[in-house]
Amino acid sequence: MQPIRWGIMATGEIAHSFAPDLALIPDAQLVAVGSRSMQTARAFADQYGARNAHGSYTELANDPDVDVVYIATPHGLHHDHILMCFDAGKHVLCEKALTLNARTTAHAIGEARRRGLFLMEAMWMRCNPNIRAMQELVATGELGDIQAVGADFGFLAANADKARLVDPALGASAILDIGIYPLTFAWLFLGQPERIISVGAVSERGVDLACASVLSYDDGAHATLSCTNTAVTPGHAFVAGSLGRIEVPRPFHRPDEFVVRTSDGDTVHRHPVTGRGYTHEIEEVHRCLRAGLTESAVIPLDDSLALMRLMDWMRSDLGCTLPGDEDWSARLG
Numbered sequence: 457m458q459p460i461r462w463g464i465m466a467t468g469e470i471a472h473s474f475a476p477d478l479a480l481i482p483d484a485q486l487v488a489v490g491s492r493s494m495q496t497a498r499a500f501a502d503q504y505g506a507r508n509a510h511g512s513y514t515e516l517a518n519d520p521d522v523d524v525v526y527i528a529t530p531h532g533l534h535h536d537h538i539l540m541c542f543d544a545g546k547h548v549l550c551e552k553a554l555t556l557n558a559r560t561t562a563h564a565i566g567e568a569r570r571r572g573l574f575l576m577e578a579m580w581m582r583c584n585p586n587i588r589a590m591q592e593l594v595a596t597g598e599l600g601d602i603q604a605v606g607a608d609f610g611f612l613a614a615n616a617d618k619a620r621l622v623d624p625a626l627g628a629s630a631i632l633d634i635g636i637y638p639l640t641f642a643w644l645f646l647g648q649p650e651r652i653i654s655v656g657a658v659s660e661r662g663v664d665l666a667c668a669s670v671l672s673y674d675d676g677a678h679a680t681l682s683c684t685n686t687a688v689t690p691g692h693a694f695v696a697g698s699l700g701r702i703e704v705p706r707p708f709h710r711p712d713e714f715v716v717r718t719s720d721g722d723t724v725h726r727h728p729v730t731g732r733g734y735t736h737e738i739e740e741v742h743r744c745l746r747a748g749l750t751e752s753a754v755i756p757l758d759d760s761l762a763l764m765r766l767m768d769w770m771r772s773d774l775g776c777t778l779p780g781d782e783d784w785s786a787r788l789g
């Protein structure tokens with residue numbers, strides 16, 4: 457079997473987490489790295505065994521040896537970088553959040569579909585084997601009707617110098633950076649909410665630092681979700697139904713196990729996670745590309761768009777805007 461040849465765009469923190477997991481996939485080959493600096497690209501390429509190093513993202517996108525590009529730049533740049541890869545005919549796995557708002561996410565998805573190229577948001581949580589097992593369990597009806605979901609994600613933005621966490625031009629937003637995890641978790645078990653109400657804290661530069669949201673659903677179910685860059689929160693999650701519940705310990709967005717509590721007792725479920733957990737999304741990309749699919753059913757593009765609409769709604773409740781947000785017409789309702 458021919459390997460699938462990867463290029464990595466950017467050499468920041470997540471790129472350094474992703475590359476070792478890529479090396480664990482037998483039919484994946486890291487062939488190229490692109491950075492704003494040739495020196496950085498060369499060092500990264502040498503560290504992870506890529507033969508091609510590029511001192512610009514455009515050169516990486518146009519590298520004829522690359523089949524699929526993993527975009528690991530700050531989210532404020534994702535839209536431009538997705539289009540850059542599409543212009544070079546490359547398939548794309550793009551870090552979350554896919555873009556900054558629903559308008560640009562819809563545009564990127566439209567371009568992927570128009571050009572027949574693969575696009576997937578790297579929402580790795582959805583590929584985690586424990587998360588997938590929870591979804592299968594809930595689908596059996598064993599927990600009854602799901603009536604409540606809760607999840608929180610909070611950490612101290614330890615390195616406040618990290619530009620992408622503070623600079624609106626790079627898409628700084630706790631909601632887009634970490635709030636996306638509790639929101640996606642609720643989506644997996646309750647789907648599209650009827651209403652969402654959010655409150656939170658905003659930095660002097662107009663960036664959302666923290667957000668607490670209540671979501672209500674047609675059937676009376678609700679979700680309580682929070683994210684913050686200003687405190688370390690438990691990082692737990694639960695899914696509660698009329699017949700039982702799932703409890704997910706910290707860190708709920710990349711769990712190694714979960715507990716099911718019903719009237720029959722408590723059961724611990726454990727599904728092994730490979731590497732740092734990015735392996736599972738890489739395998740999903742490979743499965744799709746080998747099957748000739750341009751979209752993943754595990755991380756559907758329509759879900760990326762629906763979740764971005766919800767995050768637009770959350771940010772607008774807090775009065776936070778980012779470049780390109782002038783059109784809030786994508787709001788719910």
Ligand SMILES: NC(=O)c1ccc[n+]([C@@H]2O[C@H](COP(=O)([O-])OP(=O)(O)OC[C@H]3O[C@@H](n4cnc5c(N)ncnc54)[C@H](OP(=O)(O)O)[C@@H]3O)[C@@H](O)[C@H]2O)c1
Nearest residue numbers: 466467468469470471491492528529530531551552553619
């Ligand atoms: N899935 C996950 O677990 C996870 C975890 C953390 C972050 N993320 C996502 O991954 C993306 C990157 O996050 P990160 O933590 O890796 O960020 P980071 O450490 O700041 O790295 C971002 C990289 O983007 C490139 N870049 C291009 N223009 C830039 C600019 N103007 N300012 C700063 N960097 C610039 C730089 O690479 P070069 O210098 O090589 O050009 C930089 O190293 C974000 O979308 C984030 O949401 C995902």
